[in-house]
Amino acid sequence: MQLIDTPLKDVKRVLPKVFEDTRGWFAETYSQRTFAHAGLPNKFVQDNQSFSRKGVLRGLHYQLGKPQGKLVRALTGHIWDVAVDLRRDSPDFGKWASFHLSEDRVEYLWIPEGFAHGFLVLSESAHILYKTTDFYLPAGERCIRWDDATLAIDWPLDEVDTVLVSPKDEHGMSFLQAELPPVGEPVHH
């Protein structure tokens, strides 16, 4: 398994070893042992999967109270995935980075607790699978608007005809008003 650093401290691209043969390919896409050896968290308690059509934008979401580290993968389709560092004690506080996740490459994006996460679907549709390090806590859910002026994320809107955002996300907070994770959030794995 290969780990690749990203422009954001602690966000990693994770590429499991792929065994190709004349039939196709096989990969151990998750192994508690392999992740532990690589120094990645290996205690995931929930798997999520969402299906979205082209132009759907989900995010920017994070959770207070039970902060969730996320291991994100595109099973089908192609997304423009975004992580935003909300950790006030991080040198990358307020910084975002984007990543192409697609069915063409067996790749996870590891996004630690303390980040907001979102994605835009660029393909006709996409199935996104992600593992989380803590359970869903509806009362702890927070949303920062995808088009927040301070973050100024340059979503590739020219690659989609329309953008479909949930009513909840339409009413997200601005970055400057958002209730941010407490500093030094206990990171548990």
Ligand SMILES: Cc1cn([C@H]2C[C@H](O)[C@@H](COP(=O)(O)OP(=O)(O)O[C@H]3O[C@H](C)C(=O)[C@H](O)[C@H]3O)O2)c(=O)[nH]c1=O
């Ligand atoms: C996140 C979640 C949602 N739900 C229920 C609550 C709603 O009735 C329904 C859809 O939820 P929501 O509209 O929040 O789904 P997304 O907009 O895809 O939210 C996710 O989108 C971004 C990209 C993320 O990184 C988060 O994992 C998550 O916030 O599923 C659950 O039952 N469990 C869960 O863990």
